Structure formats: structure tokens, C-alpha cells
Amino acid sequence: MPKISFVHPGGESQEVEAADGSSVMRAALLGGVSGITADCGGEASCATCHVYVVESWLEQVGTPGPDEDDMLDFAACERQPNSRLSCQITINEELDGLVLGLPESQ
């Protein structure tokens, strides 16, 4: 199973196992990562699963679709060029080792 690391704003890192085909958001919830709120349960409706993709993974992870792009502008923490909603990132083997930063708040 691919492993994904979440880096909290304070710097500590938390690694979770992620099921192929599931979303990064769900992997975070099931792995007990506290910085992901995901109020809507992964239906791209709330923008509370905001993450920052580390530079070296940007290409692999890809860019947001138009709806996600619109929503990111209204995330609780300021949008960066590497911002994504983690419910919209589907896990595959190629994302094994992915590192994501968590915002201060959702």
C-alpha cells in the first residue's frame, strides 16, 4: 500500500497507509490525521481538506480541476500555488512516499 506523509504546521510528520483508488482525504481521516476536517465527507463541497503539495511532487499530483480551483480561493488558509483539496487526489502506486503540508486551519 502506498504511504503518504502529512506535515503539521508545527513541523511534526505523520505517515499513513493509503488504499489504491481511494482519496488522500480518506486516507488522512482513516489514519487519524487531525489537520483534515473534511466536513462533506469527500464530495468536493466544503474546502476543509486543503493540503499543500511539496514541490518535488507537484507534477505527479497534478493541478486542480476547474471546480476545485474555484473552491481553493475560499479555503480557510491562504491558497498557495501548490494548494489542492485532498478529496480530489486519487491514490495510486506512483504516489507512494507523497509528502503533503497541512494548513494552520481548515
Added chain:
Amino acid sequence: MTAGVVIVGAGQAGAQLAMSLRELGYAGSVTVVGDEPHPPYHRPPLSKSFLDGELAEPELALRPEGFYRDRGIDLVTATAVTSIDRARNEVRLSCGRVVAYAHLVLATGARNRKLPIAAGAASNVHYLRTVEDARRVRHELAHACNVLIVGAGFIGLEFASVAARHGANVTVVEAAPRVLRRAVSAETSAYFDNRHAAEGSTVLCGRAVDEFRSDSNARVTEVRIEGRVRPVDLVLVGIGVVPNTELAEEAGLVVNDGIVVNAQLVTSDSAISAIGDCARYPRPDAGSDRLESVQNASDQARYVARRICQVDGSIADYGEVPWFWSHQAGDKLQIAGLALPMDTAATLGAPSSGRFSVCRFRDGILVAVESVNRPGDHLAARKLLARGALVTERQVREPGFSLRSAATAPRDGGTAKAHQERTSA
């Protein structure tokens, strides 16, 4: 162990409260008692991606099994709270256990309103609330040719889409003159009416089922609507919910279509709060409300967690902006704020394009926004409503207006202008 927080109900509200208490560092005991056999799970997908088969059952869990234990949350499933002893600050559970509380939170939720006729109990008449309900419906849908849906609210119409995509002949019967009447404007209703027709569903508004005909196996096989008899294999009833207030009533708390709470979500007993679907709370703009939504459950839970954990004893009243979402007919509908039927409407974008927002106004001021496939508008609207921005109907009707620019514009200018327009109106 000294008494801590006891939470009745392990749905979205109850689970969120337990999690928030621990996130805020609450050190006392936290006990969550739920009557369902499962740990807390997401309900919204039950009428959408779970029925479609896109989402598997294990993925419904709010958190993994060990999560609660690891955080010192005592999660008691398949168990009901049978009584509250307010004099002793104790609750009694169906297993016989007695748990003392310093603070009790009722998050008892709601149950489906049943059809008030004998056919309501037929074996192929279904309701959707629990994972068991959804499992049964999913199983039966696989073999159903003719599906009848009673009620054109969120649940009924979400199910209509799923059933139509399964290739069933879908008929929706709604007593009100239009679909989603409780939730949206006539404009948005008309859009979804068309969308469901395009998916092949027959939506009959202002109509009721005159007769359910059952066979000897107590299955509904035919219904009569306006004199016409239609064959039926599966009936789904989505006609609203009834709040679970019995426990509160028996304990002598004030109840009025919901457990009545004050602006800090405290019941008529200062040691007992109520949150989520079961709670009737005061709203500055609309008397009082009892909302049935994930947002309401989660935000009220977070609020009560903050209130319980606060040190200085002062916390502002609960006042989060309500929001809702629904996926149906391939569209994403999102609603920010609460409109009343008489509120006026102005549409941004063309419904024929499949991407538009209907802004709703009371006394010329923006109170709610219904967005179809415009999630940016939805979040912008939530931002505007949350900060109490006075956006006028006149502003919205000006050419070039966008919710996005209003939400990102420097605040003072916009608000001052709105004030001015309001006073000159």
C-alpha cells in the same frame, strides 16, 4: 472516575463533539452512546455514492475503529440511553450500566417520518437513514424495474437519479406544487424538475398516491395516482424526519418539535445541551430553527466542545451560517444561508448553461445563495454571509456583479455602500 461528558447519539454530531473535546485538550472522561451497531459513519453517501456502488461500506466510517480508544473516548455502540436522572446527573443505558455526567449532550438525531398507512410497513417500502436501510435498498434496486418515490426532497430526488441510472422506470410523487420546495427557490426547483425529466424520471407534483395495492406477500405491487394504476417493485419514502425528543421529554426538558436550547445550545437544564438534528435553537433572523444537515451537526458539536472547554466562561452565541449540498441528476447543488418561500430571487448565470446561482433576498438584503455547479459562488456566499456583509439585491442585479469579487473586495467600501442603499430604499 469523576464524571465527565456523556454524549447521547453516535452520529455526525455526537462523534464530532467527542473528537473536538479531545482536540481542545478536554481531560475528563468522554462517553458516546449510540444505538446503531456501527462506529460513527458518514450518512450523506447513503443516498448517493454508496447506493451507486462507488463507495464501499468500510469507507463510510468517520474514523478508524481504534481512533476513539486511542483518544480515551469510550464509544458504546448498539446501546440506547433509556433514561436521564437529572437529580443525580446520571444516565441509564439499555445494558443496565449507569453513567454519571458533569455535562450531558443530547445528539439523538431524527428518524424518518413513516407513511401513515398500512402499506408503509410493506416489505418493499423503504426509507433511507441507516447503512442497513441503504444496503437493503441497494440490493432491491438491482432487481427493480418500476420504482416509486414518495417525496421530492433531497433524499427522494437523489435516489431518483441513482434509480434512473440503474435503468429503472422512476416515478416521483410530491404533494407540494414543486420539487425541493422546502429548500430552494422556484427557479432552482424548475431547473431540477427538467433535469430529472431528462434522466427519464416522471415527476408528479401536487399529487399523492391514492391507493397502494399489495399482494399476499405484503409487497406493494401497484399504486393508483390520479386514477392511473402503475406497477411498482420498489417504493422509497422520503417525506422528512421527526426529531428524537422522547428521552428529553421524559426527563422533563422543554421540547417543541425539537429539544429547545438557548443561543449557547443549552437546554432548560444548564447541565444538558442538545445539538444537531434534534435541537431547536434560536436564530436572530428567523425565530428558531431545527436544521437537518451535516454542517449543523458538526458546527454545533464544535461550538459545544469549545463552550465546555472554555476557561473564562464567556463565549459568543452560536451563529454559524447554515449550508447544505446535494448531488442529483449529475449536478452539484449547494445552498448557503436559509431562505424563506417569500424571499425574492435574482439569478447569476443562465440555468440553460447548467452553471448558475440563485441569490435570495429579504428586504432587499442577501440572505441565501443556491448554487448549481458553481462551488466558487457557494464558498464566496458563505464567506459574505458569515461576515454579515450587506449585499443588496440592487448590487447583485448590476451588470458584471460576481459573488467572488464581492467576497474578495475590500470590506468597508461594499458594506458602507450597502448600508447607504438600504437606508435610502
